[in-house]
Amino acid sequence: MENVTLPILDKAFVENLIPQKFPFVMVDKLLVFTENEITAGLTVSENNIFVKEGIFQESGLIEHMAQSVALYTGYQFFLKQEPAPIGYIGSIKTIEISQLPKLDEQIETTVNVLHEFMGVTLVDISSKINNIEIARGQMKTVLAS
Known part of the structure; x- marks a missing residue:
């Protein structure tokens, strides 16, 4: 297994940990990984399909949150030297958005695994x-x- 240290800022490496591919990739950094938690990042860029008039839209932010979960699973499988599985959003209990990101802002999303x-x-x-x-x-x- 290749030696990897966190944080992982290589976009191509991060993209290989999730099943989504360009232009639908909404994570570009893996900042923290523990047994029950991950922190993923995304820098909002102009070529992102969810950016409209310089603002990252709600649907993009929700997809970023879901892909942060996928990154958690994908990195677990990477550590076991297995390919990342495909997953789906099964349900959303609640989502509260108080602010939408703008171009060049860096989103850091922490996922805490409950079960x-x-x-x-x-x-x-x-x-x-x-x-x-x-x-x-x-x-x-x-x-x-």
Whole structure:
């Protein structure tokens, strides 16, 4: 296994940990990884399909949150030297968005795994810009069988 240290700022490496591919990739950094938590990042760029008039839209922010969960799973599989599985948003319990990111802002999203059982992961998610929370939520993701 290749030697990897955190944080991982190589966009191509991060993209290989999730099933989504350009132009639908909404994570570009893996900042922190522990047994039950990950912090992922995204710098909002003009070529992002969810940017409209310089603002990262709600749908993009929710997809970024979901891909942060996918990155958690993908990195777990990377550590086991297995390919990243495909997963889906099973349900969204709550999402509260208080601010939308602008171009060049860096989103840092922390995912806390509450339960993980038989391919279903329940998580709390918090997204921040400059340590100020801009969104929070809870969702379930489900691995494809």
